[in-house]
Amino acid sequence: MSARQGKQSPPRPTDAELEILRALWRLGPSSVRQVHEVLTGGAKQTAFNTTLKLLQIMYDKGLVHRDDARRPHVYRPAIPEERMQQRLVGDLLERAFGGSARKLVAALTAQDIPQEERDEIRRLLDEEAGEDTP
Amino acid sequence: MSARQGKQSPPRPTDAELEILRALWRLGPSSVRQVHEVLTGGAKQTAFNTTLKLLQIMYDKGLVHRDDARRPHVYRPAIPEERMQQRLVGDLLERAFGGSARKLVAALTAQDIPQEERDEIRRLLDEEAGEDTP
DNA sequence: TGGTAAGAACGAAACTCTTCGTTTATTATT
DNA sequence: AATAATAAACGAAGAGTTTCGTTCTTACCA
Numbered sequence: 086m087s088a089r090q091g092k093q094s095p096p097r098p099t100d101a102e103l104e105i106l107r108a109l110w111r112l113g114p115s116s117v118r119q120v121h122e123v124l125t126g127g128a129k130q131t132a133f134n135t136t137l138k139l140l141q142i143m144y145d146k147g148l149v150h151r152d153d154a155r156r157p158h159v160y161r162p163a164i165p166e167e168r169m170q171q172r173l174v175g176d177l178l179e180r181a182f183g184g185s186a187r188k189l190v191a192a193l194t195a196q197d198i199p200q201e202e203r204d205e206i207r208r209l210l211d212e213e214a215g216e217d218t219p
Numbered sequence: 220m221s222a223r224q225g226k227q228s229p230p231r232p233t234d235a236e237l238e239i240l241r242a243l244w245r246l247g248p249s250s251v252r253q254v255h256e257v258l259t260g261g262a263k264q265t266a267f268n269t270t271l272k273l274l275q276i277m278y279d280k281g282l283v284h285r286d287d288a289r290r291p292h293v294y295r296p297a298i299p300e301e302r303m304q305q306r307l308v309g310d311l312l313e314r315a316f317g318g319s320a321r322k323l324v325a326a327l328t329a330q331d332i333p334q335e336e337r338d339e340i341r342r343l344l345d346e347e348a349g350e351d352t353p
Numbered sequence: 354t355g356g357t358a359a360g361a362a363c364g365a366a367a368c369t370c371t372t373c374g375t376t377t378a379t380t381a382t383t
Numbered sequence: 384a385a386t387a388a389t390a391a392a393c394g395a396a397g398a399g400t401t402t403c404g405t406t407c408t409t410a411c412c413a
Contacts, residue, residue, distance in 0.1 A: 099400065100314065101400075102400095103315060107315075107317070117361085118360085131402075131403085132402075133360090134403055134404080135401070137360080137361070138362095138401080138403080139401080139402095141362080142399095142400085142401095156359095156360080156409075156410070157360065157361095158360080158361075167325075167326065167329075169315070170316060170322065170323070170326040171326045171330065173315050173326075174311070174315075174323060174326040174327050175330050177307060177311055180234065180237055180238075181237060181241075181303070181304055181307050181308075182304060183241070185336075186327055186332045186337075186340060187340055187343065188304065189304070189308060189327060190340050190344070191301075191343065192301065192304040192307075192308040193308050193312070193324070194343075194344070194347060195301075196305065196312060196320065198320045202319075203320075203344070204348070206321055206324050206344065207341070207345060209328075210337070210340065210341045210344065214338070214341060233369090233370065233371090234370095235371065236370095251391085265373085266373055266374090267390090268372080268373055268391095269372055269373065271390080271392085272373080273370095275391085276371095290379075290380070290389095290390080291390065292390085292391080
């Protein structure tokens, strides 16, 4: 039997778990095999059982939901991608930047980001600012 | 004897390690005791030996440097705060956002950030954009 | 319906992380 | 110099992560 997963706030996913979540967000509800195929499509080279075990652990943690009525069990993310991304950013914001969003953006702009995307981001922030002051 | 630490690129610090690094960036070169005092000043309640062990491991990993000529050994961060922050953001950018800085900013603006800081960030980006096109 | 193939569960190995007790070494004090 | 105090090293326990081989279950089909 598996441990409980009654948490309404699943924990931060590990690196391997996040990779699986990303596959699930992209694919939608999927079997272990489908997820595994996608993962091994990249550089990863792991056994089917590894993906299965990870998903079982993630289920225990509440990171994914599972439909075990269907025969190849169908897994799906417990929370949408955007919400998890917000959680991860908020987490890093506290852990590494002491809550300073300004410093985080400074660290972000130091990355190699195409000019077009930089413009998009500026536009995005300007629009958001405009909404607040009608 | 300790393991090698000949890496010119230390690995991503764990949560506990990052907390220690933050103390070191703030304090500058410090003894284990100084770091420990700062850590236990907060909610953390750990033994001196725990901090010592962490720092020894971080030394092995190349996350900190050490002056063991001085008697209470003096530790200091191996790389400056800003550079580590850039690394961590770049890492999250890839792992959670597939490299999309736009989505990362979207996730960031969903956080609870004071209006004043939002303005600062917008200004910061606008200035940066101005520099690129003189 | 009995055999086979696919999937799920189990268990464990190897590793990392965090913790701290115990032991050894070094410095300071009488 | 002897003793006390402080620091460093050692080692190990307990939890968590990632890996996969082995076994059990279920569905399919000839």
